Amino acid sequence: MKASPAYRVFRVVALTVVVLALIAPLLWMIAASFKTNVDIYDTGKALVFSPTMDNYVKVLQQANYVQFIGNSLWVAFAATVASLVLGVPAAYSMSRFNMKKSALVVLMARVIPGVSLLVPWYYVFSNLKMVGGSGVLILSHMFVSLPLVVYIMMGYFDSMPEELEEAALVDGLTHIGAFRRIMLPLSVPGIATAGILSIIFSWNNFMFALVLSDADTKTLPVAIFDFVGYASIDWGGLMAAATVVTVPIMLIALFVQKYVVSGLTAGATKG
Amino acid sequence: MATITTTKGSRSAPTGPDTPAWVRWANDHRKWLFAAPAMVFVAALIAIPLAWTGYLSLTDTEGSVRAESTFVGVQNYLDVLSDTERFWPAVGRTATFTVVALLFEVVLGMAIALLLWRPFKGQKWVRVAILMPLVATPVAVGMMWRLIFDPNIGMANQILGWVGIGPQPWLAGQYTALPTTIFIDVWQWTPMVVLILLAGLTSLSEEPQEAARIDGASTWQRFRHVTLPLLMPTVTVAILLRGIDALKTFDVLYATKGRGGGSFHEVETLNVYAYGLSFDYNEYGVSSTVLILFFLIIIGSMWALTARRKEAKR
Numbered sequence: 307m308k309a310s311p312a313y314r315v316f317r318v319v320a321l322t323v324v325v326l327a328l329i330a331p332l333l334w335m336i337a338a339s340f341k342t343n344v345d346i347y348d349t350g351k352a353l354v355f356s357p358t359m360d361n362y363v364k365v366l367q368q369a370n371y372v373q374f375i376g377n378s379l380w381v382a383f384a385a386t387v388a389s390l391v392l393g394v395p396a397a398y399s400m401s402r403f404n405m406k407k408s409a410l411v412v413l414m415a416r417v418i419p420g421v422s423l424l425v426p427w428y429y430v431f432s433n434l435k436m437v438g439g440s441g442v443l444i445l446s447h448m449f450v451s452l453p454l455v456v457y458i459m460m461g462y463f464d465s466m467p468e469e470l471e472e473a474a475l476v477d478g479l480t481h482i483g484a485f486r487r488i489m490l491p492l493s494v495p496g497i498a499t500a501g502i503l504s505i506i507f508s509w510n511n512f513m514f515a516l517v518l519s520d521a522d523t524k525t526l527p528v529a530i531f532d533f534v535g536y537a538s539i540d541w542g543g544l545m546a547a548a549t550v551v552t553v554p555i556m557l558i559a560l561f562v563q564k565y566v567v568s569g570l571t572a573g574a575t576k577g
Numbered sequence: 578m579a580t581i582t583t584t585k586g587s588r589s590a591p592t593g594p595d596t597p598a599w600v601r602w603a604n605d606h607r608k609w610l611f612a613a614p615a616m617v618f619v620a621a622l623i624a625i626p627l628a629w630t631g632y633l634s635l636t637d638t639e640g641s642v643r644a645e646s647t648f649v650g651v652q653n654y655l656d657v658l659s660d661t662e663r664f665w666p667a668v669g670r671t672a673t674f675t676v677v678a679l680l681f682e683v684v685l686g687m688a689i690a691l692l693l694w695r696p697f698k699g700q701k702w703v704r705v706a707i708l709m710p711l712v713a714t715p716v717a718v719g720m721m722w723r724l725i726f727d728p729n730i731g732m733a734n735q736i737l738g739w740v741g742i743g744p745q746p747w748l749a750g751q752y753t754a755l756p757t758t759i760f761i762d763v764w765q766w767t768p769m770v771v772l773i774l775l776a777g778l779t780s781l782s783e784e785p786q787e788a789a790r791i792d793g794a795s796t797w798q799r800f801r802h803v804t805l806p807l808l809m810p811t812v813t814v815a816i817l818l819r820g821i822d823a824l825k826t827f828d829v830l831y832a833t834k835g836r837g838g839g840s841f842h843e844v845e846t847l848n849v850y851a852y853g854l855s856f857d858y859n860e861y862g863v864s865s866t867v868l869i870l871f872f873l874i875i876i877g878s879m880w881a882l883t884a885r886r887k888e889a890k891r
Binding site: 309314317320321324325327328329331332334335338346347349352392393395396398399400402403405408411412414415416417418419420421422423424425426427428429430445448449452456480481482485506509510512513516517526527530534539541544545547548549551552555556558559560563566567570571573574575 | 596603611612615616619624626627630692693703704769780821825831847855856879
């Protein structure tokens with residue numbers, strides 16, 4: 307049945323409002339990042355202003371953001387690779403052998419408040435002289451990405467027919483050989499989904515780096531606070547910093563939309 | 578299966594009499610060989626610290642985790658549970674924040690998902706737009722809204738001015754700060770609910786819809802008596818996933834109001850309170866107590882929700 311004309315008009319209007327409400331604030335942030343602080347304070351210059359790159363020069367050169375971008379990238383990349391290496395075989399085992407209790411233990415990490423781990427971590431890692439290094443940041447971000455990888459990959463392996471593996475065994479592969487040569491190559495889309503989601507969540511993570519990093523190893527979400535002073539806020543610099551953090555991740559989401567959506571909704575419809 | 582010794586077309590050694598013992602051992606124990614590294618990691622980084630937090634909650638540790646401390650039993654729990662100045666208000670704010678935000682997110686999310694259900698021209702672009710708030714870094718989102726909601730230079734009051742409403746204090750007001758942070762949460766996470774519900778709607782079969790239509794059911798009746806009951810499991814999953822994260826919200830609250838949830842603790846939820854106790858005041862004993870109670874609250878609400886879901890399934 308075709309939708310009625312009245313409904314179609316309503317849908318266009320309603321969805322336009324939704325899209326504007328979701329996108330306009332982000333565009334506002336990006337616009338402000340190209341304004342001088344004088345223009346930001348002048349509400350008359352909301353839309354008409356002469357763009358300036360000063361804020362970006364400030365962020366990238368004076369505020370040392372190139373280094374923080376590097377930190378964020380390295381931590382996100384390393385935590386993701388490590389989580390995939392540990393998480394993919396574990397998810398395979400948990401899916402094939404129906405290890406419900408073990409899966410539940412890993413997924414508990416999604417439930418536990420991060421603060422309750424930070425105190426013991428801080429104590430142990432400062433004794434090991436690791437606080438402030440990037441190793442401890444990578445470990446802490448794995449706390450977020452490993453459960454994510456296990457959760458997404460378990461769903462993926464559940465959906466792969468067991469016959470594939472049985473055929474490989476008949477062809478003379480060992481169980482581990484079948485996993486390595488048949489199941490792994492076939493699960494590349496799932497691994498991509500898990501990897502992308504893990505990178506996004508690690509890049510966006512704030513609390514662990516807030517406690518465990520120092521002035522040299524801090525990641526972008528922590529570095530944003532450099533522009534917030536006790537007495538005043540450098541709005542132009544702050545918005546440029548916020549844009550530098552947010553836009554790369556939005557571009558990734560734009561290009562690999564399908565993977566991001568399937569990762570975010572993984573397991574939601576199994577009932 | 579594993580004892581088949583055919584070699585035709587094989588590219589790696591089959592498990593037969595010639596197989597090295599360690600390969601056979603690895604294959605026989607693959608279940609735990611695969612799962613153990615992840616499990617050990619989780620145990621070392623989560624289970625042990627959590628147990629330690631549990632122990633700290635029974636001591637009067639403060640200043641440094643290494644400091645001399647005495648075992649005080651459940652004293653911290655008695656103190657915290659009778660603390661009507663910081664603890665119970667934080668419980669109230671956490672509950673208010675989560676319940677109100679979830680209510681808006683589920684209702685709005687359902688409406689938007691229904692609008693996006695049937696294919697139409699331009700649908701792809703709406704889906705892209707919906708994804709943007711969802712992947713944006715929460716701290717940056719907090720800063721962005723801080724500018725928009727600034728009482729003097731923010732766009733929000735500007736827009737209110739156009740429709741003749743006076744300026745509001747938004748994040749800066751003692752009573753408007755919490756509702757404003759709820760608004761930010763709804764802005765950022767309604768898309769998550771939309772995506773989950775949309776995945777659920779797409780997986781529904783068409784037949785019940787058709788049958789109801791032939792029986793002359795109106796659009797509302799079809800939604801109320803066909804679509805909604807079938808979609809209920811997905812709605813529960815959305816509430817569960819979103820609820821856990823909403824209870825633990827930290828980034829946006831810290832970015833907009835700073836330490837202690839503002840000078841009147843106006844957005845101090847349990848997570849913000851526990852963070853402050855640990856890292857601003859170094860009250861490790863008390864903070865561990867708050868964290869254990871917080872953890873129990875999260876587990877309790879999850880359990881209540883899934884129990885209700887099982888009930889509904891019967």
